[in-house]
Amino acid sequence: MSKKKIWMLGLFFMFALLPQTTFAMHIMEGFLPAKWCIAWGVFTIPFVLVGFLSIQKTVKEHPKTKMLLAMAGAFAFVLSALKIPSVTGSCSHPTGVGLGAILFGPTAMSVLGLIVLLFQAILLAHGGLTTLGANTFSMAVVGPLVSFVTYKIVKRANGPQWLAVFLAAALGDILTYTATSIQLALAFPAETGGFMASMVKFMSIFAITQIPLAVSEGILTVLIFNAIKAYGKDELKDLKMFSKEV
Amino acid sequence: MIYIDKYAYISKLKHQDPIYKLVFCMMTLGVCLWANSIIISIIALLIMGWHTVCKGGIPCAIFMKLMIIPMSFLAIGVLTVGINVSDKKDIFLFYISVFDINAGVTQSGIQNAAHLFFKALGAVSCLYYLSLNTPMVDILQALGRLRVPKLFIELMSLIYRFIFVLLETVEMMLTAQKSRMGYSGISSGYRSLAALASTLFIRAYKRSDELYTSLEARGYDGELNALHESYKKGWIQYTSPITVNLILIAMTLIIRHFTGGLM
Numbered sequence: 001m002s003k004k005k006i007w008m009l010g011l012f013f014m015f016a017l018l019p020q021t022t023f024a025m026h027i028m029e030g031f032l033p034a035k036w037c038i039a040w041g042v043f044t045i046p047f048v049l050v051g052f053l054s055i056q057k058t059v060k061e062h063p064k065t066k067m068l069l070a071m072a073g074a075f076a077f078v079l080s081a082l083k084i085p086s087v088t089g090s091c092s093h094p095t096g097v098g099l100g101a102i103l104f105g106p107t108a109m110s111v112l113g114l115i116v117l118l119f120q121a122i123l124l125a126h127g128g129l130t131t132l133g134a135n136t137f138s139m140a141v142v143g144p145l146v147s148f149v150t151y152k153i154v155k156r157a158n159g160p161q162w163l164a165v166f167l168a169a170a171l172g173d174i175l176t177y178t179a180t181s182i183q184l185a186l187a188f189p190a191e192t193g194g195f196m197a198s199m200v201k202f203m204s205i206f207a208i209t210q211i212p213l214a215v216s217e218g219i220l221t222v223l224i225f226n227a228i229k230a231y232g233k234d235e236l237k238d239l240k241m242f243s244k245e246v
Numbered sequence: 247m248i249y250i251d252k253y254a255y256i257s258k259l260k261h262q263d264p265i266y267k268l269v270f271c272m273m274t275l276g277v278c279l280w281a282n283s284i285i286i287s288i289i290a291l292l293i294m295g296w297h298t299v300c301k302g303g304i305p306c307a308i309f310m311k312l313m314i315i316p317m318s319f320l321a322i323g324v325l326t327v328g329i330n331v332s333d334k335k336d337i338f339l340f341y342i343s344v345f346d347i348n349a350g351v352t353q354s355g356i357q358n359a360a361h362l363f364f365k366a367l368g369a370v371s372c373l374y375y376l377s378l379n380t381p382m383v384d385i386l387q388a389l390g391r392l393r394v395p396k397l398f399i400e401l402m403s404l405i406y407r408f409i410f411v412l413l414e415t416v417e418m419m420l421t422a423q424k425s426r427m428g429y430s431g432i433s434s435g436y437r438s439l440a441a442l443a444s445t446l447f448i449r450a451y452k453r454s455d456e457l458y459t460s461l462e463a464r465g466y467d468g469e470l471n472a473l474h475e476s477y478k479k480g481w482i483q484y485t486s487p488i489t490v491n492l493i494l495i496a497m498t499l500i501i502r503h504f505t506g507g508l509m
Contacts, residue, residue: 028316030369031323031362034279056397063468064458066397070404071454075447077405078412084439115402119409122377122385123248125315129373130275184323188362191352192332201326216436223440228447235451 025095025180025210026120026135029128036187041133044114047141051110068238069104073112076100077119084216094217097176098169099224101144102151103236113140138179147172165225170218177206177214248413250312250377257302259379263477264388270487271376277491278368281498282361284509287368289497293490294371302379312374313367320366328359357508382406387474400470412450419445 032040059066079096100109114136121127127135147168154164185199229236254260259267278290299306331349335341341350376385386406390399419442423429428438458466501509 026319028319028323028366028370029373030275030278030366031320033282034276037279052395052398055401059397064455066401066468067404067454067458067461068451070401071408071450073401073405074408074412075450077409078416078446079443081413082416082439082443084436111398111401112405115398115405118402119382119406121373122382123251123409125250125312125370125373125377128369129272129376130279130369184326188327188358190330191354192330192334192337197331201329201331205322205326220436220439220443223436224443224447227440227444231444232448232451235448238451 025139025177025206026117026127027131027180027183028126029121029130031128032131032134032183032187034130036183037130037133039133040131040137040183044110044133044137044141047110048114048136051107054107055111069108069112072100072104072108073115076112077116080116080120081124084213084220094220095139095143095173095176097139097143098147098165098172098217099221101147101172102165102168102225103228106141106144106148109144110136110140113144116140134180134183138176138183142179143172143176146175162222162226165222166218169221170214173214173217174210177210178203181206248410249308250374251382253304253308253378254381257298257304257379259297259302260381260384261475262379263483264380264384265391265477266483266487267376267380268385268388269484270490271372273487273491274375274494275369275372277494277498278365278372281494282365283498283501283507284361284364285501286494286498287364289494290368291371294368294375298371298375298378304378309374309378312378313370316366316370320363323366324359324363327362328355330355384475396469403470408450408453411453412446415449416442416446 055069059069076096079099080093082094084094097109097113100112104112114132117127117132117135117139118129121129121132150171151164151168154167155161181199181202184202185195188198189195190197190201274290274294278287281287295309298304299309328351329349330338330352331347332338333348335343335348335350337352338348338350339353339356341348343349380388383403383406386399386403389402390396423438423442427434429435
């Protein structure tokens with residue numbers, strides 16, 4: 001085999017094996033340089049603070065919501081440990097970003113997301129302590145905000161509910177990965193072409209693996225949401241305390 | 247499903263002050279990130295591995311197995327950082343070209359990738375030192391002593407408790423679905439998973455409702471109180487992590503001086 005063929009074979013295997021990596025969206029411990037760990041941590045603080053204050057207010061008015069919030073957090077953690085059958089044939093884990101944002105609103109999600117990510121780092125070794133800020137920013141701030149805004153826009157334009165849920169979940173997923181790619185690209189600009197080239201590199205890897213996953217998560221979220229709506233009307237009413245309207 | 251947690255409760259270092267473990271972990275993590283050196287990262291890995299395996303009594307095989315978990319992310323990340331794209335060919339050590347674009351590896355690319363690889367491994371070992379030797383309850387208590395807001399810690403401890411309750415429910419439902427061929431194809435898989443997640447959500451909701459009722463019946467007024475283990479106090483116990491990290495910093499400076507950041 002010529003050298004070129006070996007390389008092509010190697011690349012083929014690399015991409016063939018890629019989609020099986022699960023939890024690829026959590027930046028692992030120690031991967032980001034110290035200054036970016038601090039920077040993303042600082043960017044995340046205001047969002048978490050706003051979320052925390054709003055939770056504090058809600059809990060003071062309705063003490064029962066504390067248990068509900070805790071259940072929501074545990075639900076998000078357990079959901080992310082499930083496997084979705086993906087369109088490409090491999091399995092992946094749902095992020096639960098879209099569902100959480102629609103059910104509990106983006107403010108509560110920032111705090112719950114932070115806690116869930118901390119547990120994932122300590123209990124499952126997915127993500128890390130130093131990269132907690134960066135991961136929280138992409139998965140608990142950007143993702144839920146995008147999902148929530150998408151959901152609202154489609155609803156306001158009188159789009160069907162399933163489309164709103166699907167787009168919210170899929171876009172929330174994709175934007176989460178985009179945010180992660182930007183974080184990685186900023187930390188590791190390419191030698192040739194700088195930030196943009198590096199961004200293209202990370203994005204293309206994420207796009208290959210994550211777009212099918214985003215679609216599967218969108219479909220799954222629609223199914224889950226419909227089932228919850230059919231069987232849990234009363235529960236949904238109570239959740240309005242967090243996101244005003246569902 | 248979550249075996250890290252199980253080992254944390256049987257670790258011999260369980261009764262050590264959690265703040266001590268937190269400080270040791272974070273300090274070494276910080277030095278590892280700052281040093282960005284292959285040698286220092288390997289030393290950190292050995293120190294943390296020794297503490298966990300020899301002093302904590304965690305089986306070595308488990309520690310090794312855990313080190314493999316982040317490998318997939320690490321491999322992809324390191325490859326992406328190492329491989330560059332350019333239209334010039336002469337900067338690469340070796341490369342392949344597709345049409346007019348050349349993708350290849352430069353010398354500094356390899357260096358960065360190697361540094362990154364070992365740095366991440368060293369950092370992950372620090373994380374494992376903490377999570378394999380400290381039960382979550384102790385970490386939460388330590389956070390409380392560090393003045394993290396009460397509501398936050400309470401949410402965390404409730405979530406921690408609920409995770410296991412829900413995981414048990416999920417496992418039961420998964421077994422039931424699988425034994426009825428619930429995941430035999432893609433479409434049935436989606437249907438089963440949606441049923442599982444929505445049922446789980448409604449069950450979780452009901453559980454939280456019941457929990458609140460039962461707590462209120464026992465005089466709950468917004469705070470869950472529990473007695474905590476008492477630990478040896480004093481600053482003397484912090485001398486060993488500080489010394490270890492000072493030695494690491496000194497070694498980094500020496501290595502930098504002699505190799506110019508190569509190792």
